[in-house]
Every structure is written in structure tokens, then in C-alpha cells.
Amino acid sequence: EAGVTQFPSHSVIEKGQTVTLRCDPISGHDNLYWYRRVMGKEIKFLLHFVKESKQDESGMPNNRFLAERTGGTYSTLKVQPAELEDSGVYFCASSQYKGVLNTEAFFGQGTRLTVV
Amino acid sequence: AQTVTQSQPEMSVQEAETVTLSCTYDTSENNYYLFWYKQPPSRQMILVIRQEAYKQQNATENRFSVNFQKAAKSFSLKISDSQLGDTAMYFCAFMRGYNAGGTSYGKLTFGQGTILTVHP
Numbered sequence A: 001e002a003g004v005t006q007f008p009s010h011s012v013i014e015k016g017q018t019v020t021l022r023c024d025p026i027s028g029h030d031n032l033y034w035y036r037r038v039m040g041k042e043i044k045f046l047l048h049f050v051k052e053s054k055q056d057e058s059g060m061p062n063n064r065f066l067a068e069r070t071g072g073t074y075s076t077l078k079v080q081p082a083e084l085e086d087s088g089v090y091f092c093a094s095s096q097y098k099g100v101l102n103t104e105a106f107f108g109q110g111t112r113l114t115v116v
Numbered sequence B: 001a002q003t004v005t006q007s008q009p010e011m012s013v014q015e016a017e018t019v020t021l022s023c024t025y026d027t028s029e030n031n032y033y034l035f036w037y038k039q040p041p042s043r044q045m046i047l048v049i050r051q052e053a054y055k056q057q058n059a060t061e062n063r064f065s066v067n068f069q070k071a072a073k074s075f076s077l078k079i080s081d082s083q084l085g086d087t088a089m090y091f092c093a094f095m096r097g098y099n100a101g102g103t104s105y106g107k108l109t110f111g112q113g114t115i116l117t118v119h120p
Helices: none
Strands: A004-005 A010-013 A019-024 A031-037 A043-051 A051-054 A064-070 A075-079 A088-095 A110-116 B003-005 B011-013 B017-020 B024-026 B032-039 B047-050 B063-069 B074-079 B090-097 B109-110 B114-119
Touching: A010 A019, A010 B114, A019 A088, A019 A110, A031 B109, A043 A064, A043 B032, A043 B109, B003 B090, B003 B109, B011 B017, B017 B114, B024 B074, B032 B063, B032 B074, B047 B063, B047 B074, B074 B090
Parallel strands: A010 A110, B011 B114
Antiparallel strands: A004 A019, A019 A075, A031 A043, A031 A088, A043 A051, A064 A075, A088 A110, B003 B024, B017 B074, B032 B047, B032 B090, B063 B074, B090 B109, B090 B114
């Protein structure tokens, strides 16, 4: 079974440009999460999808960030326009829970975004 | 809001020895889960071990065990018989329990991470 995959693995863009990150969760996982780790700091939650619906987007830094999950499958995270402080590693994770039981969140390898 | 603190930015250990990584957290919740995740260099993060807060018994997974002190809000990871493949960044993480309410079940709060290097 394929794990969580993220594209691209690295991206270097200039300030003001647009970048779109993609996450393909494990097939059948309804929950999809985006996280971000800025250099030297902790991994922070950005948002949570349940299927195609945004369950919680309280961690999104500002309106330059737009996340979508069309059809409840893969998700994209677009940054437009990118700023220097957006540099970091963006992680995606997916999980499937069964009733009240929690199941493990599986992570992708992350996308390293560098804004210059 | 919950916070997770890992006070050791870097640790090192000799192969076959034992090392303990520290983690403390702060929460007003009574129902929650704690995790240790491992991220090897250039690879994806994987779950090492998890602990349900309602369980008094410390979780164990082969060479990995935790010391969960609920009253002290402490959750340390012990790695026994360290191997070169244990070299990685380790993250401690907190998750609210299902009955804790709120809409974002499954959301993790992470610590800053500890880089562990195992030397031959």
C-alpha cells in the first residue's frame, strides 16, 4: 500500500511568486492534515480536512494560503504570493479513525519550500 | 491551548547504550494521547510509540519505552540498545482525546524536536 506522498520534495521560488504543494493521502483515509515547520521551530498545525470539508483551518497563517481537497482525495496547498517567512518544511498527514478509536496518523516526507 | 516542550535540542549516544529523551506538556484536558515520532534524515516521519492518558501502564514497543508521569505532565522516551538506525529527529506530540470536544480530532501539537545521533 502506498504511503502519503507529497510533491514536490523541494521548491525554490522567488518572493512574490506562487507555489502549489500537493499531498496524496493513503487511499481511504478521510482525515488529511497540513503542518509546517519553520526553521528551528516546532511543527505547527495548519489545517484539517475531513473528506473534502475543512474541519479546522485555525492554523492557516493568513489569506495568502489556500488549501483545497477536491473530491476528498488529494489536497493542494497554494501560497500566493509567497513571502520569505513562508520558507520551511510543509508536512501532510492522513488518518482514518473508526468510531471513537483513534488511528495512527501517517506522514509524508514533506515539501521543503525556500522563498528567496 | 496545549503546549509541548522538548528541552534537549540534541542528544548523542553510543551504539548499544541506552538514551532517554525528555518531553513535558501542559494541558487542562484529562483525556488525551501522547506520541513519539521519529524522522530519519531525508525520510518521512513515522510513529514510534503512543500512550493513552487513561492508561497507567507505560507503553512499550520493543526497544522503545516511555515513562509517562501524568501528574507531572512528563512523557520521556527511553531507547535501549541504541542502533545506528535510530539516528533521527524525535518529536513528542500531544493529541486531545475524542471526548475532549472540539471539531479537530486528530490534530497534533508537537514539541521542538530532539536530534539524536547514535555513534558506532
